[in-house]
Amino acid sequence: MCGIVGLHLRNPALYAQLGELLTRMLCEMEDRGADSAGIAVYGDPTWTxxxxxxxxxxxxxxxxxxxxxxxxxxxxxxxxxxxxxxxxxxxxxxxxxxxxxxxxxxxxxxxxxxxxxDLAVLKGVGSPSSLAKSWGLADAQGWQGVGHTRMATESAVTPGGAHPYAVGPQQCLVHNGSFSNHATIRRELRSAGVEFDSENDTEVGARFVAHELAAGVDIESALHHLTETFDGFYTLLVSNRDSFAVVRDAIACKPAVIAETDDWVAMASEYRALAHLPGIEDARIFEPEPEVIYAWTRGKVLA
Missing domain, CATH: 3.30.70.2730 (Alpha-Beta Plaits)
Known part of the structure; x- marks a missing residue:
């Protein structure tokens, strides 16, 4: 059990609040696992x-x-x-x-x-609240942020095993669940020249997506290919500097909720991580369907 949060701001008037909003989202998910934690922030003028x-x-x-x-x-x-x-x-x-x-x-x-x-990735062993406090996340600015709190199941608790996995330029992937055939796909990717830093199954997913994007595949197609290739139970949030995409496996047993307003799009493992967002009472709130790709980019909706 892990916790995922992500916030994509459409309204520039909210950019100064990104860190404050993301901190509350991530810390609300801390009881889903606090072995390690990670944060990715896009657009903070001090960090990037x-x-x-x-x-x-x-x-x-x-x-x-x-x-x-x-x-x-x-x-x-x-x-x-x-x-x-x-x-x-x-x-x-x-x-x-x-x-x-x-x-x-x-x-x-x-x-x-x-x-x-535009990407600052901060991660390490321990709770998300400790990580957020040490970096002063609440003061961060930007247009997009992703966070993860981990309960380790597939590999050791190390800083390198913490999410997000950001293996391509300005790309991040966070994951709740497990890939059952990750060893086979890792071998195939290594045969194609892809190098790995860990034995974490999430890194295989991140490397797969980065490999697809580097070949010129768009994010929607890359995630469709992932659902066709990977076995297991998973909810994934994938981002780059301008996009924000969510996908679940065919069974969709790992929780996820998406909320959307004219000002922002947000997702989290549980609704309580979204409850403080401005305008949540008027948001369109829904649970993502199995194997449907939900994707947004700055100024455009893809799903």
Whole structure:
């Protein structure tokens, strides 16, 4: 049992409230499992300054000053580093792929929590409330956020096993449930040249989606392919900087609820995580149907 939350803001007047709203959503799901937790925020001007690339490094094994100095020398440009717990958030005035390549050159065994011009991924072992407090999530701004609190069933409790899995540029995936055939799909993806950082079944789903998107498949088609390929019980929330998509397996036994207004779209494992959202009393509220792809993008509804 895990808890998923996601919030996609349509109204720019609400961007300043993203962190406050997301914190309450995520902490409300804490009793669904607090082995580890993770947060992805799109568009915070402090964590991901406009015009900068951003990379989240997990268990980097160095101080913030050491990382900033080493990467600054490697890139020939100033680097800003914030290190709290096991997450090292790195930003610089280069694109995120260049920053990521430099980080991998210097820290070959480091786990990458996420990367992208607008994406900050923060995760670690422990409760979501502790993670949110340590990073001051309530003060974050932006247009979209995703959160997860985990009860481990398929792999060890480590920072690397925490969700979100953000393995493609500006992409995130969070998951409640389990994939029963993940070992087979992992072998197939490895044969196609895909590399893995963990034995977590969720990473297989994230790598599958990222592999599809990198091949030019749109998010709806990628998730349809996932439902045709993966066995098990699952609710998934997949995002990039401009989209927000939800899908459940054919049995749909893992809980999920979606609420939608003109100002926002939100989903969570349980309604109580949505109850405080502004205008919830007038929202369209529904449970997503089995194997139906629900997707939204900034300024456009896809489902």
């Amino acid at each position: 300054p406009p015009g900068n690339g951003t990379v989240s490094l997990i268990d980097v094994g160095a101080t913030a000053d050491e990382v900033a100095a080493a990467l600054g020398a490697e890139l020939g440009t100033p680097v800003t580093v914030v290190l709290r717990g096991t997450t090292c958030l790195v930003t610089a005035g280069v694109d995120s792929e260049t920053l990521l390549a430099a980080a991998r050159t210097l820290y070959r065994d480091v786990l990458v929590g996420g990367f992208g011009e």
